[in-house]
Amino acid sequence: MKYCHENESKTRSKAMKLTRHELKNMMAESILPKGDCLSEDLLIAFNKGRATEKECEHVIEHLKTCRECTDLWKSYDIFMSETVKKVPEKYKKKTYEKITKPHRHIIMRFLNSPYLAYAATLLLTVSIVFIIYTQFLLRQTDASLAMQNQRLEDLRKNQATSQQQLAALKNDLQNREKEFMQSQVPVAGVPLYDLFPEGIYQRDAVPQKLPVVLMKKGKPVYLILNVTTPVNNTCEVLFLDEAQKVIWKTKVPSIKESTLALLVPPNMLTPGNYIIELRDASSTRFHASYRFHLSL
Known part of the structure; x- marks a missing residue:
């Protein structure tokens, strides 16, 4: 048993x-x-x-x-x-x-697998590198935009300064031209010629049908424009040749007197027939015209 x-x-x-x-x-x-x-x-x-x-x-x-x-x-x-x-x-x-x-379930085996940790570490590393690189690119872009904005601002300032300088220079030139035109007075030794709307008369000379202005070589002459009525606005004086081509022009302030003295520099005009027109600078209104013949 x-x-x-x-x-x-x-x-x-x-x-x-x-x-x-x-x-x-x-x-x-x-x-x-x-x-x-x-x-x-x-x-x-x-x-x-x-x-x-x-x-x-x-x-x-x-x-x-x-x-x-x-x-x-x-x-x-x-x-x-x-x-x-x-x-x-x-x-x-x-x-x-x-x-x-x-x-074990396949998901549990995957979660417990050591490769999951490696894959997660690799993914995290790649994500961190990508974020850092993106931040670096964004900073570079911001810096580039800031530099471009600064350059545009500097260009605007330089342009504004240039415009101000040009405006100041223009005003200065206009003031000098006005002063020059207002200071046109006869100078000793320079011949004077009176110009009238109907012709020209040389002082102490006999009137001629076609007024003649004699200009010595290298010497200026004075043209005295006689104005019948005063001009309140700025005037524009035009020198034209026989083909109505503008040879020289200038602006003068309002004419309060009955005469306007113009100094013609030497060697500016060649012999020939010329016309001087007096117009309003703002409205181009015609005031008067003067004809003369220049000879040497």
């Missing part, structure tokens, strides 16, 4: 040991073709540990090749009596976890 009990204990422990350690191989090889299925009594005896050593080896070899017997064997309650009974899901899950480790 004692011998039978020891044999039964050894067989049960061996069966349990083989079941726990070799289930992974049995599950991997269960895709083999189905063999002769085991009887339920043999599976119960195997679970209870009452099968002989030869029967245990037969059961183990069969479970390696038969999927249905393997599923049926896993569903038996190995801790209950000989009644063939389906194990509830919660006990079946615990029993299955004791026998073999279930395959």
Whole structure:
């Protein structure tokens, strides 16, 4: 009796040991073709540990090749009596976890994989480099825009300064011209010629039909324009040749007196017939014209 009990204990422990350690191989090889299925009594005896050593080896070899017997064997309650009974899901899950480790979910394996940390580190590094490079480009762009705005501002200031200088120079030239025209007084040794709208008379000379102005080489002459009516606005004096081409022109302030003295520089005019027109500078209104002949 004692011998039978020891044999039964050894067989049960061996069966349990083989079941726990070799289930992974049995599950991997269960895709083999189905063999002769085991009887339920043999599976119960195997679970209870009452099968002989030869029967245990037969059961183990069969479970390696038969999927249905393997599923049926896993569903038996190995801790209950000989009644063939389906194990509830919660006990079946615990029993299955004791026998073999279930395959982890692919997401869990990915999350627990060391490559995930490498990939996250690489992605973080690339993101940091990209952000730093973007900030660098933005700073360069801002600096370039600031320099361009500064250059535009400097150009505006220079342009405003240039315009002010030109306006001041223009006003200065106009003032000098006015002063020059107002200071036109006879100079000793310079011949004077009176010009009238109807002709020209040289002082102390006989009037001629076509007035003649004699200009010595390198010497200026004075032309005295006699105005019949005063001119309140700025006037423009035009020197024209016979083809009505403007040779020289100048502006004079309002004429309050009855005469206007014009100094003709030397070598400015060549011999020929000329016309002097007096016009309003703002409205180009015609006031008077003077004709004369210049000879050397």
